[in-house]
Amino acid sequence: MTSKELNWMIGGPQGSGVDTASNIFGRACGYGGYHLYGKREYHSNIKGLHSYFHFRISEKPVAANVNDVDLLAAFDAETIVRHIQEVVPKGGVILEKEDLNTKFSDIQTLPAEFAAEFQKYLESKGIGETVGDLVEDAKKKNINVYPVPFLDLLKDVADERGIEKLSKVTRMKNVLAIGISFSLLDYDVGLVEKAIKAVFGEKSNIADMNILAFKKAYNYARQTFGNSFKHKLEKLDLAEERIFLLGFQAIALGKVLGGCRMQTYYPITPAADESEYLEAHELFKLKKGDGAIVVMQTEDEIAAVNMASGAALAGARAATATSGPGFSLMVEGLSWAGNNEVPIVISYYQRGAPSTGLPTRHGQDDLRFTIHAGHGEFPRIVLASGDMKECFFDAAKAFNYAERYQMPVIHLVDKAMANSTQSYTLFDLSRARIERGNIVSSKDVKKGEYKRFKFTDSGVSPRAVLGTEGAVMWYTGDEHNELGHISEEPFNRNMMMEKRMKKLETAHKEIPLEEKLNFFGQEDAETLVLSWGSPKGAILEAMELLQSEGFEMGFLQVRMLHPLPKERIIEALKKTKTKITVEMNYSGQLASIISEKTGIFMDYYILKYNGRPMTTTEVYEAFKKVLRGEAPKRQVLTYGS
Amino acid sequence: MALKISDYRTPLFADWCPGCGDFGIHTSIQMALAELQLEPQTVVVVSGIGCSGKTPHFTYANGVHTLHGRTLPFATGIKLANPDLEVIAAGGDGDGLGIGAGHFVNAGRRNLDMTYIIHDNAVYGLTKGQASPTLRLGMQTKSLPKPNINSALNPIALALAAGYTFIARSYAYDVRHMKNILVQAIEHKGMAFVNVQQPCPTYNNINTKDWYSGRVYKLEETGWDPVVKNLDEELDKTVAAIRKSREWGDKIPIGVFYKNELVPTYEERISKRIPFYTKKPPAKQQIRDETGTPTAVMDEWFKELKV
Numbered sequence A: 001m002t003s004k005e006l007n008w009m010i011g012g013p014q015g016s017g018v019d020t021a022s023n024i025f026g027r028a029c030g031y032g033g034y035h036l037y038g039k040r041e042y043h044s045n046i047k048g049l050h051s052y053f054h055f056r057i058s059e060k061p062v063a064a065n066v067n068d069v070d071l072l073a074a075f076d077a078e079t080i081v082r083h084i085q086e087v088v089p090k091g092g093v094i095l096e097k098e099d100l101n102t103k104f105s106d107i108q109t110l111p112a113e114f115a116a117e118f119q120k121y122l123e124s125k126g127i128g129e130t131v132g133d134l135v136e137d138a139k140k141k142n143i144n145v146y147p148v149p150f151l152d153l154l155k156d157v158a159d160e161r162g163i164e165k166l167s168k169v170t171r172m173k174n175v176l177a178i179g180i181s182f183s184l185l186d187y188d189v190g191l192v193e194k195a196i197k198a199v200f201g202e203k204s205n206i207a208d209m210n211i212l213a214f215k216k217a218y219n220y221a222r223q224t225f226g227n228s229f230k231h232k233l234e235k236l237d238l239a240e241e242r243i244f245l246l247g248f249q250a251i252a253l254g255k256v257l258g259g260c261r262m263q264t265y266y267p268i269t270p271a272a273d274e275s276e277y278l279e280a281h282e283l284f285k286l287k288k289g290d291g292a293i294v295v296m297q298t299e300d301e302i303a304a305v306n307m308a309s310g311a312a313l314a315g316a317r318a319a320t321a322t323s324g325p326g327f328s329l330m331v332e333g334l335s336w337a338g339n340n341e342v343p344i345v346i347s348y349y350q351r352g353a354p355s356t357g358l359p360t361r362h363g364q365d366d367l368r369f370t371i372h373a374g375h376g377e378f379p380r381i382v383l384a385s386g387d388m389k390e391c392f393f394d395a396a397k398a399f400n401y402a403e404r405y406q407m408p409v410i411h412l413v414d415k416a417m418a419n420s421t422q423s424y425t426l427f428d429l430s431r432a433r434i435e436r437g438n439i440v441s442s443k444d445v446k447k448g449e450y451k452r453f454k455f456t457d458s459g460v461s462p463r464a465v466l467g468t469e470g471a472v473m474w475y476t477g478d479e480h481n482e483l484g485h486i487s488e489e490p491f492n493r494n495m496m497m498e499k500r501m502k503k504l505e506t507a508h509k510e511i512p513l514e515e516k517l518n519f520f521g522q523e524d525a526e527t528l529v530l531s532w533g534s535p536k537g538a539i540l541e542a543m544e545l546l547q548s549e550g551f552e553m554g555f556l557q558v559r560m561l562h563p564l565p566k567e568r569i570i571e572a573l574k575k576t577k578t579k580i581t582v583e584m585n586y587s588g589q590l591a592s593i594i595s596e597k598t599g600i601f602m603d604y605y606i607l608k609y610n611g612r613p614m615t616t617t618e619v620y621e622a623f624k625k626v627l628r629g630e631a632p633k634r635q636v637l638t639y640g641s
Numbered sequence B: 001m002a003l004k005i006s007d008y009r010t011p012l013f014a015d016w017c018p019g020c021g022d023f024g025i026h027t028s029i030q031m032a033l034a035e036l037q038l039e040p041q042t043v044v045v046v047s048g049i050g051c052s053g054k055t056p057h058f059t060y061a062n063g064v065h066t067l068h069g070r071t072l073p074f075a076t077g078i079k080l081a082n083p084d085l086e087v088i089a090a091g092g093d094g095d096g097l098g099i100g101a102g103h104f105v106n107a108g109r110r111n112l113d114m115t116y117i118i119h120d121n122a123v124y125g126l127t128k129g130q131a132s133p134t135l136r137l138g139m140q141t142k143s144l145p146k147p148n149i150n151s152a153l154n155p156i157a158l159a160l161a162a163g164y165t166f167i168a169r170s171y172a173y174d175v176r177h178m179k180n181i182l183v184q185a186i187e188h189k190g191m192a193f194v195n196v197q198q199p200c201p202t203y204n205n206i207n208t209k210d211w212y213s214g215r216v217y218k219l220e221e222t223g224w225d226p227v228v229k230n231l232d233e234e235l236d237k238t239v240a241a242i243r244k245s246r247e248w249g250d251k252i253p254i255g256v257f258y259k260n261e262l263v264p265t266y267e268e269r270i271s272k273r274i275p276f277y278t279k280k281p282p283a284k285q286q287i288r289d290e291t292g293t294p295t296a297v298m299d300e301w302f303k304e305l306k307v
Helices: A018-031 A077-086 A097-101 A112-125 A131-139 A150-160 A170-184 A189-200 A205-225 A247-257 A272-280 A301-313 A324-339 A367-372 A388-405 A490-510 A536-548 A566-574 A589-598 A616-627 B021-035 B051-058 B071-081 B093-099 B101-110 B155-162 B175-187 B231-245 B266-273 B299-305
Strands: A005-013 A035-041 A050-058 A069-074 A087-096 A144-148 A242-246 A260-265 A283-285 A290-292 A294-297 A317-323 A344-350 A381-384 A409-414 A420-425 A474-476 A517-521 A527-531 A554-558 A560-562 A578-583 A604-608 A634-637 B043-047 B062-065 B086-092 B115-120 B166-171 B192-197 B216-218 B252-259
Touching (some): A018 A035, A050 A077, A077 A087, A087 A170, A131 A144, A144 A170, A150 A170, A170 A205, A242 A247, A242 A388, A247 A260, A301 A324, A301 B101, A317 A388, A324 A367, A367 A409, A381 A388, A388 A409, A517 A566, A527 A536, A527 A589, A527 A616, A536 A554, A536 A616, A604 A616, A616 A634, B021 B051, B021 B086, B021 B175, B021 B192, B043 B051, B043 B071, B051 B062, B051 B086, B071 B086, B086 B093, B093 B115, B101 B155, B155 B166, B231 B252
Parallel strands (some): A317 A344, A344 A409, B043 B062, B043 B086, B115 B192, B216 B252
Antiparallel strands (some): A005 A050, A035 A420, A242 A420, A283 A290, A381 A560, B166 B252
């Protein structure tokens, strides 16, 4: 959308190296000074079904995808079928020559419901029955088609390396696609080689072979397609050090910084990546000496949440990470932690729901669930990050909230962030602090007199961890007295309920506004957008585009969803004329929560629930409709494949 | 000053039914703690839900009364975070072998150095006498509307299959025997399981005190050798213990069925990866300095992500 920007997509069957190719592509662009945002889409499948990676490369920071594809690299016929319509005029499609002859009816992985819709499209356009017919039609839109004999190129590589079995090199089709892409873009070969080495290991044989394949493809494209592609990607000056950060990495890093030393988990998509990443990095440096995080794969999510609680009782900063189905199993444990004032952190990676839903796709369906999960009433904090940087700092801060207010903290993130990568300049960690709240040691307790649930004005009791000398304590899921022993007395019950719930008020009062909300744009603009979580990037970019067209908007990103900073929300809502919420669910959960807490209703709802993250393009178009007074009250966005 | 048995008793009224086996188990726990002279603050008694769940409240030591079936996950979390704590989990048969059976099995696979006691009375007491997983097929205890339609599982054999490295059975009315077993269980290096046969005078009118007396006999008095001394013996001792565990009826063996300290504990397994784990477990790591600044150095982590 801006001048020096490129949208590159690579797609193919799962297991064919799409991920590796995108990793190389992203790194190579990063070395050349580009910012990027990339999202990964995949089926709940290991091998064979369609997957793709959509990169947005720009000279300035980018925070979301757009609808356009400038250059599409297709490993297979399905990728062409699914994505060719996203390619912009003057854009390009790199494809396997042989795929042009493929009949649509022979693509076995196309789901029936897709094929039926696609058939209607073909008939309406008068397109024939092969991929070649579709490609010919696309050419009318002035799209450049680059057919490549991938197999022949692979044979060349195999011959040159004396490899007899072609199957040993077929996986390198991905590097060939990279080679063709970068050749068309006329990009610096050295940077790509560096990226290949970074991905496969500096001195590895595999890196060598991949570099050979890359060069072969690069030269092939140079000779065959010359200078026909209009987009060029020139090397920029890299002014500062940058990182590429995936959402799950950001959370893992934040946890370590925040002092998390025990993580439990049960495998689930897309949350498990975080725990595996932590386990792979279990040993790390401290300012003095070494540190470690114990990562425990449990038998189920019930064990995961309760083990984390056990560890927290013993004094460790402990967390678990899960997604919707797993959190459902954790709910009883959450209630126990709430009742027993246990400082645990749950990283909740939302995905398309209900039930198993869309296991590998995106959604923000679980806001209300996290706020209300658990039988009975007990305090908890629900925190939602809007990008990878927030994921990092919020993950660290979640433990401070948990320990200061002695309650479970649910850190809500989503698939869009978990599996997307974004470039950042290095974070400034100098202001990071660990606050453990009212934690007491042996010198603070008189032997035999410690009361774990002592009544206090703030509701927060001095907390000794298990094993503190002189302090013996009891916990129970039953209602209990100050000592932690079972009590069913009505008077004590009231005091305890009020003590626990008081902590939520204390948290609400003490946590500074800047940690709970972000405001962007014009405070006195006539249009105010409210949202939470990962739509942040697309909203900000859409606002920027609209600003350049003369439309001013304000954007209140709510990061603390419970307790809701309602006073600030009311203040912002009262200043504005048109109120819009943007979120990835069917019912407008944030909107309804705001209405419930403030009595104010939204004018427009922009929603999406097809499992694919919002793009800047579609949010921009939806806003524009509102600004022009042409929008229905409820707009449902549908982009994505 | 030496700790006495009564030092491990809270002043709370123990509200179990008169004659309940829980009294015996509770007494044995106190006796074992006193014999081992364990400081109350270093001990954590973890329980689940049911009559047995109240055990920690009557015990003067740290007590964590958890959720139904979740005794072992909480205990595991506590032990992993601070392996210096002496963790004793105690729960009912329904808790550990019904709703919590998955945890029972997986705790065996880990072999953490802690103790797990199952109060086995074949009924769900606190919900008024339904059949537990250890009630035999066809039995109709007092409050069952129909005879039990499920077969009983064999906790000893299940523990063997799951990998527990100390497996014993005791009897709630023989507190001295149980104390001895518990002392061994606590001192055992690895995951110890003690299944306690326990009459429920209110709901189990079949396996009563009278029923047990005369049937129960002590393995140690028969020359039974449960200890796996080298890996060659492992299979034979396991098979022998399974065979022994099926002895039920006129004769019911109690005592240690199986003991194997050759299997590395979970703590040892972690220590292979985190060499300082036992010195600096999760609960004891310095996570901040005096200014509250995190001690973790993030440079290496970010370096890996640099472009």
